């Protein structure tokens with residue numbers, strides 16, 4: 001363990017304080033002492049490590065309000081987090097989209113499915129079940145950043161019935177609720193749903209209501225990766241001239257919140273495909289009306305037009321339920337082809353927008369980073385055949401970056417919305433092409449605010465600090481205030497920006513110093529991976 005941050009004293013001198021509340025910037029200094037913010041304002045020079053911050057912004061450390069990095073914190077390698085440190089991130093809200101690395105039934109036969117989830121970091125086994133046990137492992141290893149954890153409904157359900165497309169038995173149902181209840185009692189901040197992934201996709205609305213009631217009883221947060229983010233999605237039945245599926249998914253979840261009174265966080269509000277972009281007005285209107293009716297709902301977003309996902313999220317529920325046999329059934333393939341053609345055309349999304357980042361198979365890995373039509377041309381197959389072949393060879397684990405999740409106008413508009421909280425929804429891929437969001441999200445938000453002027457500096461900082469802290473009830477974090485935890489970032493407002501390169505892993509610029517609980521983890525732009533700097537935050 002390093003010299004404890006508890007003994008460190010650092011004076012951040014003569015900067016521009018943007019305190020995370022949304023208040024206008026003001027000149028001043030910030031003294032970090034014993035892991036806390038000891039003083040702020042016009043401070044005298046004293047016996048402390050002093051950093052000249054003139055011309056620089058001093059702000060609370062950034063909170064990644066939608067993260068999947070909990071799967072990486074049990075890894076032996078602390079450098080998985082370097083790209084986030086370089087952005088100024090000090091705290092992650094993890095366990096999203098139904099996936100958490102705990103909350104499992106002890107007798108589970110499905111540990112393999114849980115370990116091989118979308119976010120797995122190498123070959124690390126998940127040899128524990130409860131949040132308390134997971135926390136013990138983390139505290140033994142020492143965290144590099146602060147973590148707030150949600151427990152995944154999908155994880156609990158997978159540990160009971162695997163990916164079986166069936167309702168849970170009454171005994172399993174009760175046990176699932178018990179597993180979630182236990183994690184919440186042990187300090188998890190809420191429950192996450194992943195309704196586009198197996199097995200969340202098989203859960204009916206009544207089940208979601210029961211989970212929401214449980215969360216409400218604990219007065220915690222329900223987060224949801226919704227059932228659809230495009231106007232047409234295989235997760236809902238095809239009804240000609242029916243309601244756009246992404247709007248239906250918002251209706252469903254606002255319905256859960258209205259019926260149960262649960263506090264709801266709608267995860268990564270994206271609009272997949274150019275046709276879905278026409279529903280933005282109505283989607284925002286749905287949220288605004290719910291908020292006007294006192295429904296406690298916010299959403300999170302990222303600043304890239306593309307996002308990372310599993311290739312299999314494209315598959316309709318009926319096909320997923322019959323995997324892997326469906327891949328070899330000519331009838332199922334024919335039906336899928338028709339639905340894909342109709343679906344892609346309806347949504348304004350297609351093979352051209354699918355970039356394979358990690359094919360997860362020796363046969364296709366050389367194509368990582370390429371768009372699907374390019375790969376298809378190289379392997380001399382149709383786009384459709386290539387997509388299914390990649391799914392098959394990867395054991396349906398292939399990952400991609402899908403484009404047309406947003407356009408710039410939607411990003412600008414959502415950033416201005418009072419219910420928007422900023423997040424990366426990203427993780428570094430163990431191999432292949434990288435998601436730029438894991439390398440540049442927070443600098444990019446700031447860069448957009450500066451270049452496009454859609455929101456002010458203090459508002460941008462608020463949405464990645466104080467606003468997220470309030471939403472997730474992070475005690476004494478997310479703001480620069482005397483007595484608060486010394487999670488702090490120093491950046492150059494005139495230079496801060498994400499980078500761009502061919503492989504998606506360009507470093508950002510303009511972020512200079514980062515402290516977690518007073519411990520420097522970025523010094524003059526140099527990342528330090530410090531075990532024990534971060535804490536498990538309990539709720």
Ligand SMILES: [Zn+2]
Nearest residue numbers: 097225267268
């Ligand atoms: Zn998600």
